[in-house]
Amino acid sequence: MSASDAASPGKPPPFEGLDTISEPDRLARYAVDGIxxxxxxxxxxxxxxxxAMADASAADMAVVPHGGRTMQCLGMPPQRYDAALDLSxxxxxxxxxxxxxxxxxxxxxxxxxxxxQLAINGQFLPLxxxxxxxxxxxxxTAVGRGGLRRNSFGxxxxxxxxxxMVQADGTAIKAGGKVVKNVSGYDLAKLFAGSLGTLGIIVExxxxxxxxxxxxxxxxxxxxxxxxxxxxxxxxxxxxxxxxGCIALSADAAAEARALGARVLHExxxxxxxxxxxxxxxxxxxxxxxxxxxxxxxxxPERRTSEIVETWQAIADLESQTPKxxxxxxxxxxxxxxxxxxxxxxxxxxxxxxWIIAADSGLLxxxxxxxxxxTIARLRRELGPLRGRLTIESAPPELxxxxxxxxxxxxxxxxxxxxxxxxxxxxxxxxxxFVDGI
Amino acid sequence: xxxxxALVLELIEAIGDDAVVWHDEDLLVYEYDGTIDRGNPDVxxxxxxxxxxxxxxxxxxxxxxxxxPRGAGTGLxxxxxAARGGVIIGMNRMRQILNVDAENKTALxxxxxxxxxxxxxxxxHGLAYAPDPSSQRACTIGGNIAENAGGPHTLxxxxxxxxxxxxxxxxxxxxxxxxxxxxxxxxxYDLVGCVVGSEGTVGIVTQALVRLVPRxxxxxxxxxxxxxxxxxxxxxxxxxxxxxxxxxxxxxxxMTIAAVEPVLNTGFPLDxxxxxxxxxxxxxxxxxxxxxxxxxxxxxxxxREVRSATDHEKREHLWAGRxxxxxxxxxIMPNYYLLDxxxxxxxxxxxxxxxxxxxxxxxxxxxxxxxxxxxxLHPCLLFDEREPGATARVLDAGGEIMRVCVDAxxxxxxxxxxxxxxxxYLPWIFTDxxxxxxxxxxxxxxxxxxxxxxxxxxxGHGCGEAGHQHHAQQQIAKFGPKAFV
Numbered sequence: 066m067s068a069s070d071a072a073s074p075g076k077p078p079p080f081e082g083l084d085t086i087s088e089p090d091r092l093a094r095y096a097v098d099g100i101x102x103x104x105x106x107x108x109x110x111x112x113x114x115x116x117a118m119a120d121a122s123a124a125d126m127a128v129v130p131h132g133g134r135t136m137q138c139l140g141m142p143p144q145r146y147d148a149a150l151d152l153s154x155x156x157x158x159x160x161x162x163x164x165x166x167x168x169x170x171x172x173x174x175x176x177x178x179x180x181x182q183l184a185i186n187g188q189f190l191p192l193x194x195x196x197x198x199x200x201x202x203x204x205x206t207a208v209g210r211g212g213l214r215r216n217s218f219g220x221x222x223x224x225x226x227x228x229x230m231v232q233a234d235g236t237a238i239k240a241g242g243k244v245v246k247n248v249s250g251y252d253l254a255k256l257f258a259g260s261l262g263t264l265g266i267i268v269e270x271x272x273x274x275x276x277x278x279x280x281x282x283x284x285x286x287x288x289x290x291x292x293x294x295x296x297x298x299x300x301x302x303x304x305x306x307x308x309x310g311c312i313a314l315s316a317d318a319a320a321e322a323r324a325l326g327a328r329v330l331h332e333x334x335x336x337x338x339x340x341x342x343x344x345x346x347x348x349x350x351x352x353x354x355x356x357x358x359x360x361x362x363x364x365x366p367e368r369r370t371s372e373i374v375e376t377w378q379a380i381a382d383l384e385s386q387t388p389k390x391x392x393x394x395x396x397x398x399x400x401x402x403x404x405x406x407x408x409x410x411x412x413x414x415x416x417x418x419x420w421i422i423a424a425d426s427g428l429l430x431x432x433x434x435x436x437x438x439x440t441i442a443r444l445r446r447e448l449g450p451l452r453g454r455l456t457i458e459s460a461p462p463e464l465x466x467x468x469x470x471x472x473x474x475x476x477x478x479x480x481x482x483x484x485x486x487x488x489x490x491x492x493x494x495x496x497x498x499f500v501d502g503i
Numbered sequence: 504x505x506x507x508x509a510l511v512l513e514l515i516e517a518i519g520d521d522a523v524v525w526h527d528e529d530l531l532v533y534e535y536d537g538t539i540d541r542g543n544p545d546v547x548x549x550x551x552x553x554x555x556x557x558x559x560x561x562x563x564x565x566x567x568x569x570x571x572p573r574g575a576g577t578g579l580x581x582x583x584x585a586a587r588g589g590v591i592i593g594m595n596r597m598r599q600i601l602n603v604d605a606e607n608k609t610a611l612x613x614x615x616x617x618x619x620x621x622x623x624x625x626x627x628h629g630l631a632y633a634p635d636p637s638s639q640r641a642c643t644i645g646g647n648i649a650e651n652a653g654g655p656h657t658l659x660x661x662x663x664x665x666x667x668x669x670x671x672x673x674x675x676x677x678x679x680x681x682x683x684x685x686x687x688x689x690x691x692y693d694l695v696g697c698v699v700g701s702e703g704t705v706g707i708v709t710q711a712l713v714r715l716v717p718r719x720x721x722x723x724x725x726x727x728x729x730x731x732x733x734x735x736x737x738x739x740x741x742x743x744x745x746x747x748x749x750x751x752x753x754x755x756x757x758m759t760i761a762a763v764e765p766v767l768n769t770g771f772p773l774d775x776x777x778x779x780x781x782x783x784x785x786x787x788x789x790x791x792x793x794x795x796x797x798x799x800x801x802x803x804x805x806x807r808e809v810r811s812a813t814d815h816e817k818r819e820h821l822w823a824g825r826x827x828x829x830x831x832x833x834x835i836m837p838n839y840y841l842l843d844x845x846x847x848x849x850x851x852x853x854x855x856x857x858x859x860x861x862x863x864x865x866x867x868x869x870x871x872x873x874x875x876x877x878x879x880l881h882p883c884l885l886f887d888e889r890e891p892g893a894t895a896r897v898l899d900a901g902g903e904i905m906r907v908c909v910d911a912x913x914x915x916x917x918x919x920x921x922x923x924x925x926x927x928y929l930p931w932i933f934t935d936x937x938x939x940x941x942x943x944x945x946x947x948x949x950x951x952x953x954x955x956x957x958x959x960x961x962x963g964h965g966c967g968e969a970g971h972q973h974h975a976q977q978q979i980a981k982f983g984p985k986a987f988v
Contacts, residue, residue, distance in 0.1 A: 164744065165847040165878075187746060211687065220687070222696055223665050238940045242914045242932065244845045246662060246877045248651045248700050249914040249921060249932055250959065251941040255664070255696030264692075276746035303606070306717030307786055346789030353786075397688025399607040427607075427686045454688040471690040477682040480674070481691045483947035488940070500691040 079120035080106050080148075083113055095149035097129055098142035098462040105131075105149035111229065111237055111268050117150055118266060118493075119235025127496050130262040132204025133175060135196040135385060138459035139208060140261055141470050144497030150266060152203055158182060159269060160243070167226065167243055169271040172203025188274045191218040195385040197378060203267045209259025213381055214339070216302075216426035217309045221258050227271035228254040230264075233489040237268075245273045256484070262495045263503055264488040278341035281373045283310075284351055286358060287333040287365040291315040291420055294334040295407060297361040298424035301338060302400065304357035307350050308425060310339030310377070315420035318383055327379035329370035336363070336424075337380065339373075383421055384430055385458065392460040393432045398453035400427035406453050413444050430458070438467035445472050474501035510566045511546050514590070517558045522549040522596070533591050534584075536576045537638075539840055539894065540923050542584030544571065544591040551596055553671060553679055553709040560707070561677040563590045569953045570675075572703040574614065574646030577638040579841055580922025582649060582702045586957035587965055592707060594645045600624050601710070608715045609668065609685060614645025614708050618652075621713075630715035633660035636918070637826055648708050651700030653918035655751040655825070656782075658876040660716060662918065664699040671710035672698060676949035685712065697944060702920045704955045705948035719784035722750070723794040724818040727779045727806040728772060732756055732871075735777035736852040738804040739875045742781060743848065745800060747793050751782040752876030753825050756855075759870040759883075760824070762831040769824040775807060779875070780825055782818075828872045829883070835868060836885035840897045844908030845917030848878040857907045858882045865900040879917035880908070902978030906931065921959045927975030929961060931982075 086092060086105040095105050106117045121128045127145035131137070132152055155171035156178065162168075163186040170179060176190070176197040183189050193212025194205045206228075211220030218224075227241035230253075240253035257267055288294035291313065298313040305311075313336050314322065320332035330337075336358065340350040355367065370376055385393065398406055403422060406429065411417060414433045421430040445455050457470045474481070478501045485492075485503045497503075505526060507515070515523045524530065524547035534541050545568065550556045563570045569589030576583050585591050598615035605628040612621060618639040621632045635654035636642055642652070648670065653662045660666075669683030672694075683695035698705060729735040735754055742749060755763070755778050760771045771778055779801065783793040794811070801809050812818045832839050846854050855871065858880070862869035868885040884900055886893040905915045909931045916925055929938065938960060945951045957966035 162847060162849065164740065164849045166743070167847065209693070219661075219665060222693060223661060232940070236936050238934070238937045240937070240940075242912075244847060244878055244913050244917070246653055246657070246845055246874070246879050246917040247914045248662075248918055249916050249925075250929060250938070251944055252651070252664065252696060252700050253940060253944065255693045256944060258696070259693050276748065279746065306608075342785065342789050343792045345792055346786050349786045349788045397684075397686045399604070399609070399685045401604075401606040427688075452685050454684060454690065456688075456690055474691065475682070475684075475689050476680040477689070477691055477694045479678070480680070480682070480694055480947060484692055484944065487943040487947050503691075 079124045079126065080104065080117060083117060084109070095131060097137055097146060098465065100143060100146045102129065102146050102149045104147070105151055107151045107154055109154050111231065114150065114231045114266050114268050115235045115237055118231050118233060121148055122234045122491065122493050125491065128493055129495055130207070130266050132173060132201030133196070133199035135200040136204060136208050138385065140495070140498035141465055142462050143495060152266070152268070153201060155268065163188065166274040167245065167271060168274060169227070169243065169269060170202055171269055172267045173201050176200050176202060176205060183274060184277070187277045189277050190224060190272050191275050192221060192224065193377070193381045195382045202270050206258050206267055206270060207260060207262045211426070213312060213423050213428070214310050215428065216423070222255050224272045225254045225258055225270060226273050228257055228267060229269035230257055231266045231268055233265060233491065233493045241271065243271050261499045263485060263499045264494065278347070280344035280347045281341040282339065282347045282351055283329065283370055283373055283376055284338045284355070285329045285335050285368045286363050287331065287335050288363050289334070291334040293363065294336045295404060295422055295424065297358045297363045298336045298422065299400070299403065300357040300361040301336065301354040302425035305350050305354035307340070308338060308354055309341050310337065311354070311423065311425040312337045312380060313422040313424055314380070315418070318419040318421055321419060322379040322383055325379035325382050327376040328372065329368050329376055339377065380421065383419060390461055391432050391434055392436050392464065393430065393458040394455060395458045396429040396448065396453050396455050398427045398448070398451055400424060402451040402453065403427055403429060406448055406451050409444065409447050413440055438464065441468040471500045508545070510562070510568055513562050514546060514548050514559060517562060518548060518550060518555045522551065523547070524549070533573070536581060536583045537579045538581045538924050539838070540581040540584055542586050543588055544585035545588050547591045547593055549593045549596050553673065556592060556673045556707050556709050557677045557679050559590065559592055560673060560675065564677065564950065564953070567953065569956050571955050572649065572707045574643035575617070575641045577642045578646060578650060578920065578922065579843065580916065580920035580924045582920050582922040582955070582958060583646070584923060586923055594643065594707070597709065603628050605630065607685065609712055610715055611710060611712050612644050613710060614643060614648070616644045618642050618644060618647060625715045626718065629718050631718045632713060633657065633666055633716050634663045637829065644711055644713070645708050648699050648711060649701065649703040650920040651918070653874070653879070655753050655874060658752055658874065659748050659750045664696060666714045667695055667699050667711055668714055669712040670695055670698060670708045672706045673709055674706040674949045675951045675954040678949070683712070702922060702955070702958055704958055705945055705951055721787045721790035721813065722782060722784040722818060723790050723811060723813045724780065724782045724821045725794065725798055725801060726810045726821045727801040728775045728808050729777045729779065729804065729806050730775065732777045732855055733852050734804045735779045736855070736875070738779060738801050739851070740849065741800045741803065742797055743876065745796065747783065747797060749781050749797065749876060750784045751780065752874070753780040754778065754873055754875040755825055755828055756871040758835070758868060759828050759872050762834045762870060763824045763828055766831045766834060767823045767827050771824060772807065778824065780821065825872065828870070832870055832883060832885060836887055838886050838888045840884045840886070840901055842880065842882045842901055842904050843916045843919040844905055844913055845879045846908050846911040846913030848876070850911040850913070851875065851878055854880065854907055854911050858904055861900050861903045861907070865896045867897060867900055877917070878913065899978060902928065902975060906978070906982050923958055926959055927961050929959065
């Protein structure tokens with residue numbers, strides 16, 4: 066259905082007065098899994114979003130919200146897709162109170178723009194996300210995942226204190242507030258964080274912030290094999306629980322991260338340790354971790370770098386840095402089960418590549434040139450007893466449906482369907498892209 | 504002799520007569536929690552396991568009886584009161600710590616486990632359970648989850664919602680499901696994030712997988728005594744601005760000092776206006792350096808004295824005045840009304856001035872103890888309920904204090920919950936559309952209208968004149984209905 070088809074006689078056509086794109090070639094960038102919308106709406110403020118959603122609902126048009134499009138690869142192909150709702154122009158700071166350590170921003174602001182603002186006051190939002198110069202706060206909150214430092218910092222849910230959303234029918238609502246601790250009413254911000262845009266459009270977010278640490282240090286140490294790196298990283302995480310990052314990379318992942326700007330890395334299996342705080346404390350934590358690494362048998366030199374942000378971001382970017390036709394997998398599980406899970410993946414996957422393991426929080430990324438749905442199903446079965454949850458981060462559309470990007474829905478599926486029915490009864494938002502057909 | 508109702512008989516048949524309490528004199532103890540409201544349950548059921556909970560909810564639903572979950576009854580918003588009678592499901596018999604997984608830093612517990620007992624068990628594994636509400640010697644993990652409880656040490660580590668990974672939940676329809684995941688990697692909506700802080704209005708948690716954090720290798724507690732609340736507040740701001748995130752940052756005022764000193768021998772000078780407690784923890788070298796830095800900041804604001812301790816016993820002594828504050832208030836007046844407003848931290852000094860002004864105008868002594876680091880105030884209005892009109896004055900003053908918090912850009916509750924007590928004030932911070940969205944979430948959990956009814960949202964039908972609804976209505980009329988943050 067196109068925008069003009071949807072108009073009923075006597076009513077203004079949908080999105081009248083809003084800034085829209087309808088030329089096919091300009092719409093190409095809004096394609097999701099190869100499906101193009103018939104129109105894109107460029108929202109500049111909340112009232113635009115309210116109108117866009119009210120119009121789309123009235124015309125029964127399915128809407129896919131867009132931020133920086135760094136994770137549009139995630140999810141099942143949309144069942145319907147008529148309109149793109151682009152929030153990237155909504156990129157302003159609404160309210161920033163440095164002394165209160167809180168900030169309110171529009172959803173289209175990028176993570177890097179936010180960090181630049183905060184750095185002026187020696188503050189930061191401790192979230193890692195691939196391609197932070199493009200990724201928007203609305204988008205990364207809708208995806209809702211903790212990153213490589215989730216052991217220390219959790220995910221967007223843990224830093225959000227307030228949110229404004231526009232519901233499927235165009236009604237604007239809010240949740241939470243601007244104070245760092247608040248139990249007034251249900252915590253709807255947590256419901257929307259990680260809902261992949263299926264319940265409403267996130268238009269404004271309030272986060273609590275952290276002071277930048279006085280010292281932030283990274284050490285890289287090469288290992289003979291990736292298995293050695295992984296084992297040493299687990300030992301470091303166990304011995305030095307206050308580490309602020311504890312990663313094992315395969316040789317090809319390290320090389321790719323180097324190409325992306327992590328100059329401290331070389332093409333060899335490597336562990337990367339990060340610690341921050343006061344200088345003496347960061348040094349103490351790293352030396353604890355190092356002693357565990359040495360005991361685990363790694364004897365390579367300690368390589369240090371002053372390019373902390375560049376190095377870390379390059380590694381974070383690897384999460385979604387995969388040739389288009391390849392399949393990128395993400396596994397989350399209790400960290401003690403990482404080694405067993407890695408063996409299973411190695412066994413079943415065809416030429417697995419670019420391994421990243423966050424050894425302190427049980428997070429693993431790997432890619433493969435191709436994989437079939439049966440293999441994914443078998444892996445999920447075998448990872449079940451290890452409490453592993455395997456999702457497909459990016460894959461060619463033809464694999465997504467048979468392999469099921471999210472895996473079988475857990476015991477909460479019934480409640481999730483109920484929630485979707487309450488918030489988006491006509492499946493206007495991102496239909497079919499989320500768990501269990503939601 | 505009272506005769507058991509059909510409902511009582513069926514509950515007894517389901518879980519045995521030693522697990523069902525229904526005689527009037529036995530019900531008395533379940534009429535109260537930590538607030539000044541009351542509820543009158545018809546029957547109390549004490550389940551032994553998840554199946555019992557499910558069966559009890561189904562039986563209550565069949566009889567159209569309201570269900571109210573209850574932990575230790577220490578709640579401070581009326582969440583565990585049977586506002587419309589019916590069945591209270593008391594979780595106290597499900598009190599096992601089922602497993603501590605030290606390597607993955609998690610614990611699996613039943614909801615009746617006492618907060619402090621989990622803390623002690625975690626300690627044996629070199630770990631800690633971060634949320635530590637002041638009632639931690641009595642309050643249970645189930646209640647903590649319902650209320651999203653905080654505590655002094657949530658400044659650095661976050662509140663209960665940051666520490667609950669997965670729960671077994673019996674929903675309002677009696678269905679049992681595990682939601683969440685060990686490392687929050689279950690795809691789908693954050694159901695656990697919805698359940699934590701839902702004040703027992705969508706279901707009953709029957710098991711919880713919680714996150715434990717590494718126990719700091721060193722801890723240093725500092726206590727500074729000031730001659731003005733403003734000096735103490737400025738010291739708080741300076742500590743926070745220095746880039747240090749203390750583990751705790753607490754304050755008590757003169758009235759609280761007067762209450763605690765004679766009972767707890769804290770050694771606080773009775774003419775001091777404020778006592779500040781700051782704790783830093785972490786690796787040894789960090790605690791040493793941060794401790795020195797915090798101490799020098801505290802000294803910049805002309806304290807009368809600064810005390811410092813690193814060993815457990817001495818630290819506990821420094822904490823005694825804060826942790827024992829509520830209990831000691833009985834020294835001054837027989838009753839107290841404890842508020843829980845939260846404001847942006849920089850607004851604390853102005854809001855405190857307003858709190859003192861309001862208390863004076865209503866002729867009520869007020870003791871302040873609060874989580875200064877995160878802007879969470881606990882003004883405690885002291886009164887004697889036997890004095891005619893005293894309760895009414897307290898409730899009116901409480902409403903005004905909440906309004907001051909809202910006008911300062913804050914909220915009506917930081918960690919105690921809305922419950923019965925503050926439900927009529929919710930429209931001060933949320934529109935009808937906001938509250939409709941919350942109700943939509945509640946509806947997704949089943950037939951919830953009878954499940955812990957009359958809580959959180961402004962009173963509906965059948966909730967009667969519970970508690971101080973009347974006063975709330977007056978205050979709302981006085982200040983206008985809406986002041987959206």
